[in-house]
Amino acid sequence: MALIEFSDKGLYCPIGNFFIDPWKPVDNAVITHAHSDHARWGSKNYLCHTQTKPLLQLRLGNNNYQTVDWNESVYINQVKVSLHPAGHIIGSSQIRVEYNGEVWVVSGDYKLENDGISGEFEPVKCHTFITESTFGLPIYKWKPQQEIFQQIQQWILNNQSQNKCSVLIAYSLGKAQRVLQAVTKVTDNIWVHGAIYNTYETLINAGWQLPLLKRVTPETTKEALHNAVVIAPPSADGTPWMKKFYTYSVGVCSGWMQVRGNARRRNVDAGFVLSDHADWNGLLQAVKATEANKVFVTHGFQSAFARHLNEHGIEAAEVKTAFGDEEDVQENNSGSTNE
Amino acid sequence: MKAFANLINQLNSSTKTSDKLKALSDYFAVATDKDKVWVIALFSGRRPKRAVTATQLKTWCMESINMQPWLFEECYNTVGDLAETIALLLSNQHNSSQNFPLHHYIETLISIEKESEAVKKNYILQSWQQLTQDEIFVFNKLITGGFRIGVSQKLMVNALAKTTQLSSSVITHRISGQWNAANTSFHHLLSEEANSIDASKPYPFYLAYALDGALKDLGNENEWQAEWKWDGIRGQIIKRSNELFVWSRGEELMTDKFPEYQIFSNLLHNGTVLDGEIICLQLNTGNTFKPLPFALLQTRIGRKNISKKELSNSPVGFIAYDVLEYDGEDIRNKPLTERRYLLEQIIQAVHHPSLQLSPLIHFNNWHELAQQQQNARAFDAEGIMLKRKNSVYQVGRKTGDWWKWKVAPLTIDAVMIYAQKGHGRRSNLYTDYTFAVKDGDKLVPFTKAYSGLTDKEFAQVDAFVKKNALEKFGPVRTVKPELVFEIAFEGIAASNRHKSGVALRFPRILRWRQDKKADEINTLEDLKQLLEQYGK
Numbered sequence: 001m002a003l004i005e006f007s008d009k010g011l012y013c014p015i016g017n018f019f020i021d022p023w024k025p026v027d028n029a030v031i032t033h034a035h036s037d038h039a040r041w042g043s044k045n046y047l048c049h050t051q052t053k054p055l056l057q058l059r060l061g062n063n064n065y066q067t068v069d070w071n072e073s074v075y076i077n078q079v080k081v082s083l084h085p086a087g088h089i090i091g092s093s094q095i096r097v098e099y100n101g102e103v104w105v106v107s108g109d110y111k112l113e114n115d116g117i118s119g120e121f122e123p124v125k126c127h128t129f130i131t132e133s134t135f136g137l138p139i140y141k142w143k144p145q146q147e148i149f150q151q152i153q154q155w156i157l158n159n160q161s162q163n164k165c166s167v168l169i170a171y172s173l174g175k176a177q178r179v180l181q182a183v184t185k186v187t188d189n190i191w192v193h194g195a196i197y198n199t200y201e202t203l204i205n206a207g208w209q210l211p212l213l214k215r216v217t218p219e220t221t222k223e224a225l226h227n228a229v230v231i232a233p234p235s236a237d238g239t240p241w242m243k244k245f246y247t248y249s250v251g252v253c254s255g256w257m258q259v260r261g262n263a264r265r266r267n268v269d270a271g272f273v274l275s276d277h278a279d280w281n282g283l284l285q286a287v288k289a290t291e292a293n294k295v296f297v298t299h300g301f302q303s304a305f306a307r308h309l310n311e312h313g314i315e316a317a318e319v320k321t322a323f324g325d326e327e328d329v330q331e332n333n334s335g336s337t338n339e
Numbered sequence: 340m341k342a343f344a345n346l347i348n349q350l351n352s353s354t355k356t357s358d359k360l361k362a363l364s365d366y367f368a369v370a371t372d373k374d375k376v377w378v379i380a381l382f383s384g385r386r387p388k389r390a391v392t393a394t395q396l397k398t399w400c401m402e403s404i405n406m407q408p409w410l411f412e413e414c415y416n417t418v419g420d421l422a423e424t425i426a427l428l429l430s431n432q433h434n435s436s437q438n439f440p441l442h443h444y445i446e447t448l449i450s451i452e453k454e455s456e457a458v459k460k461n462y463i464l465q466s467w468q469q470l471t472q473d474e475i476f477v478f479n480k481l482i483t484g485g486f487r488i489g490v491s492q493k494l495m496v497n498a499l500a501k502t503t504q505l506s507s508s509v510i511t512h513r514i515s516g517q518w519n520a521a522n523t524s525f526h527h528l529l530s531e532e533a534n535s536i537d538a539s540k541p542y543p544f545y546l547a548y549a550l551d552g553a554l555k556d557l558g559n560e561n562e563w564q565a566e567w568k569w570d571g572i573r574g575q576i577i578k579r580s581n582e583l584f585v586w587s588r589g590e591e592l593m594t595d596k597f598p599e600y601q602i603f604s605n606l607l608h609n610g611t612v613l614d615g616e617i618i619c620l621q622l623n624t625g626n627t628f629k630p631l632p633f634a635l636l637q638t639r640i641g642r643k644n645i646s647k648k649e650l651s652n653s654p655v656g657f658i659a660y661d662v663l664e665y666d667g668e669d670i671r672n673k674p675l676t677e678r679r680y681l682l683e684q685i686i687q688a689v690h691h692p693s694l695q696l697s698p699l700i701h702f703n704n705w706h707e708l709a710q711q712q713q714n715a716r717a718f719d720a721e722g723i724m725l726k727r728k729n730s731v732y733q734v735g736r737k738t739g740d741w742w743k744w745k746v747a748p749l750t751i752d753a754v755m756i757y758a759q760k761g762h763g764r765r766s767n768l769y770t771d772y773t774f775a776v777k778d779g780d781k782l783v784p785f786t787k788a789y790s791g792l793t794d795k796e797f798a799q800v801d802a803f804v805k806k807n808a809l810e811k812f813g814p815v816r817t818v819k820p821e822l823v824f825e826i827a828f829e830g831i832a833a834s835n836r837h838k839s840g841v842a843l844r845f846p847r848i849l850r851w852r853q854d855k856k857a858d859e860i861n862t863l864e865d866l867k868q869l870l871e872q873y874g875k
């Protein structure tokens with residue numbers, strides 16, 4: 001019996017009788033992070049990182065949550081389970097599962113660069129590694145966050161000099177908090193869409209130190225938004241909600257902006273290549289660091305990445321998951337789910 | 340190169356014409372004359388001869404980063420553009436380059452055209468080394484061509500007009516024709532005094548609306564003239580100051596695309612402007628002609644240089660509808676009948692098979708005309724033009740005196756069986772589909788069709804493809820045969836290159852038949868019947 005199986009409800013550990021990021025209601029769910037394609041509604045018990053809990057409460061309501069810190073072990077039916085920073089968003093974790101000396105690690109979503117809020121990715125040695133591959137093609141190579149932040153700041157200053165409002169499109173959980181770090185360096189006139197404000201309040205209540213933000217409401221006047229920065233989720237892009245900001249420029253923060261056609265198709269004024277996922281080199285580096293002798297690839301360009309690993313002496317296989325195929329990723333790109 | 344890469348970035352990312360115009364005129368205001376001339380050349384389709392092939396670029400890129408061909412293909416299919424794929428894969432992390440001006444790169448590319456492969460390779464690899472990612476992209480584009488940036492010649496002309504004090508029509512005229520950027524100075528191209536009257540200037544076209552009411556509403560049939568509506572490009576032939584000019588309806592000067600017309604320069608009098616159809620014609624004995632498919636004309640327009648072979652495979656003629664200027668006089672306000680009389684005189688005097696008079700359709704009553712209209716396809720026409728005999732030649736699209744009456748396209752209901760991602764703007768959506776008809780319990784693919792759906796429908800079909808993909812063949816997905824579409828097309832011909840045995844002309848998606856199920860589609864037999872009927 002494999003330590004982790006690929007079932008129709010998601011990743012399943014039969015010995016421990018728990019699921020990791022199940023996409024159907026189960027008894028015991030271990031959650032990597034609070035994005036909606038990983039944390040789904042309806043399970044009896046949830047195990048997650050301490051920082052993830054308030055976000056799950058916001059998104060899934062009150063449930064039976066058990067929390068752990070990183071590198072803290074718990075046993076579920078003799079299976080040793082621990083969480084390790086994944087660097088993806090606040091609270092995001094890799095799940096390490098050990099039984100009888102055999103170790104599997106489920107990566108969840110991750111990135112290697114320390115973004116200043118999500119914790120620093122920790123390489124965890126294992127026998128079998130289950131990795132995501134959202135950006136698993138060599139065309140995806142990220143520049144350092146600092147460089148992208150400078151681009152964003154330059155763009156905001158430029159807009160201000162033309163009396164334009166800067167509308168930054170960023171996912172409400174993760175990217176929005178991340179770009180805030182760049183934005184606060186150039187302005188304190190920062191407004192956010194309601195969806196982002198909810199996440200913001202939750203984080204403030206959980207004790208996070210975040211800059212002062214204002215929520216855009218129906219009462220917000222155009223004058224108030226003059227020269228301001230507005231952060232909005234992809235779902236708001238192109239809707240009547242945007243009409244409020246009469247002269248504005250739209251900048252999208254996403255790894256998909258790497259390809260010119262995507263920026264053009266989304267009709268954006270500026271595309272910032274900023275992702276919360278590992279790029280090609282990041283994925284390769286992460287896989288090597290685990291020293292795993294078997295790799296399962298989900299969630300993205302799994303067939304290409306698995307084939308590449310096999311050609312380079314690492315046994316790999318692609319796995320289809322509900323949060324993991326190329327097609328979901330493409331939908332991400334049009335903004336319908338969380339990146 | 341940095342400034343040019345910046346310009347391309349700005350043109351690429353902006354969607355507003357006003358932004359593009361500003362980006363271009365800003366560039367023209369500061370660029371060196373030599374670079375300006377090359378930008379004008381590039382954006383008006385005068386790319387230097389290809390020194391290096393796409394395959395060479397691909398091979399050298401894979402070699403230099405030690406990449407498997409299959410992985411390169413995956414990347415290429417995702418990006419949809421070779422120049423960009425290479426730029427992303429090489430992606431030097433350094434941010435400043437050894438910066439030569441644009442013309443330096445172009446001229447070096449020209450100079451190595453005849454050199455050995457090793458020399459070329461060495462130059463390309465060295466340039467890739469030195470350039471930043473954005474610059475590698477434009478460098479590759481200089482070789483592969485096709486900056487997909489939505490800059491029409493017109494937009495560029497307007498930007499130049501802003502920076503040079505010359506009028507747009509003068510600039511359009513100046514930058515058209517045969518000139519070589521390598522030995523033309525900006526001054527020579529654009530800065531001369533231009534006080535002579537612009538001899539090339541065309542008249543605005545008079546365009547017809549589609550007939551929407553009943554024929555009898557047009558009144559007395561004797562007041563109307565009927566002609567075939569030909570399927571080419573509407574154009575004007577202008578002979579003034581001993582020079583010939585050919586303009587398309589898109590206000591593009593196309594004189595050099597049609598060497599067949601040069602003879603008219605001797606045969607037409609100065610001060611003559613003809614309105615008609617630029618179209619490929621097969622000339623038969625007895626001065627009769629048969630129009631050839633539009634696709635042939637298209638191959639001609641796409642080319643900068645036209646080979647002897649193309650000239651003989653797709654000979655272009657002109658079917659004249661009207662005369663707008665006669666003996667140097669603007670006669671657009673004379674009634675059509677008078678203009679037609681003059682036109683007949685001109686065509687007779689020229690007496691050249693490439694210049695044909697648009698034949699009139701004789702009819703005694705509206706009923707007869709309606710029957711003729713049904714027959715349009717048999718005459719290789721798309722329908723009928725109706726013009727009031729006493730009409731003057733108006734400006735632009737006007738209702739009342741001229742009507743176009745197209746025949747309905749042929750249609751067939753088919754099911755989608757393969758899908759592929761689009762390129763460019765749609766590189767992440769499945770927008771290219773292959774359709775099949777039924778043959779017993781088999782499905783036989785018979786055509787691809789691209790356009791015809793709204794963005795919203797594309798998104799829905801895209802989502803369907805993603806959920807219902809059965810198999811992958813490279814970029815192609817086999818999908819569950821479930822979605823039914825009505826495919827319209829203008830013509831059908833026998834073909835042994837296609838499994839179905841037919842090839843369609845202008846296939847397009849007419850509508851998504853969400854009301855139909857896959858077993859209600861047309862059959863191969865239905866297609867064969869259409870071939871029998873219209874396939875000549």
Ligand SMILES: [Zn+2]
Pocket residue numbers: 033035038088109338339
């Ligand atoms: Zn995520």
Ligand SMILES: [Zn+2]
Pocket residue numbers: 035037038109323339
């Ligand atoms: Zn995810």
